[in-house]
Amino acid sequence: MKLYPSDDRSASFVSLERGEDLLDGLDRAVAELGLKAATLQVIGALEEASLGYFDPGASEYLTVSTGHVEIASGLGNVSLRDGAAFIHLHLVVSGPDGAAVGGHAMKGCRAFVVEAYLRTLAGPPPERKETPGTALKTWPAS
Amino acid sequence: MKLYPSDDRSASFVSLERGEDLLDGLDRAVAELGLKAATLQVIGALEEASLGYFDPGASEYLTVSTGHVEIASGLGNVSLRDGAAFIHLHLVVSGPDGAAVGGHAMKGCRAFVVEAYLRTLAGPPPERKETPGTALKTWPAS
């Protein structure tokens, strides 16, 4: 993992090594930059992807796995969960025929080429709390 | 709807309540922040989605509706339309098998969990004007 920060370190590009776990690599970038609240963008390609769909009935993630794919889109954020910086990232990936698959980035996404961008929100970070009726921790909405 | 603004209010995270209309909730965030020109990112999930494809022949939107989906990606902007702040948002959503559907966010997208990010463009906002040959109001390109 290598950072390409702005002069004031309020934003940074990030490059991951081939084979690195996507979320692990981005977690290290967030820690090195000392971010607690930030927005995140990712493009590139993955050797394999694991994407989740949160089933609201069962309150659990269904998972889809892929082989080598383009990261057609990656959007996410950094906020606090249980007192620590936490990355929430959603991906759209696409295969050789372009067909697109989307979902919540799970552990097990392995970098081929990853170009990410982090920008801090210079203010109090949102804190994730349990949402009544689901197993999710989200930002309070009221 | 709850704002998580930066100290200088130039950017903000936004969390919507379950069941809120996506565009209505984001409109209220834009109004409360006083934004006229901004960029927008959204991830999360929707109880249902309504996505449009602008048919250039018929000059009207074709609409696709879904059940519960992940917001795999949401990208948009705020600019002026008929003198008022206007949100233009495109979404990619994905279902239990990950299959991705994209388009223009229409009224009728209902929040399950919505985590949005708005950042102002500190300058004159683009103003939407009618584009000859279509029913769309877009930013003049020359």
Next chain:
Amino acid sequence: MKLYPSDDRSASFVSLERGEDLLDGLDRAVAELGLKAATLQVIGALEEASLGYFDPGASEYLTVSTGHVEIASGLGNVSLRDGAAFIHLHLVVSGPDGAAVGGHAMKGCRAFVVEAYLRTLAGPPPERKETPGTALKTWPAS
């Protein structure tokens, strides 16, 4: 192509003319803004799209072409390649039934309506270098 820059020109909206090549138009915006390192977001629609999947075995792009589509998502960056500013852009596009196709934006994407956003990274730009084992030039990751 028309720019809608912020007062300090650190960010800008961009509108492309109907029929303009997407990458050519964005290249002109990057040149006019004098950007060397920036993040990029795009929404709108294309008269036709050409999207690539980098096949890691053959070390070449497979290409998918489409007719008129929505740009459901466009995410990218600007950095240095062979000493010059270079745009790397990934797209998710969707047709009349919403079905989404993703990949690397190639020459031959023709604008219908394009609303882009560029924000500079005020710091040393990443420089693309050949990645051993592929035909790609990427940001060194260590």
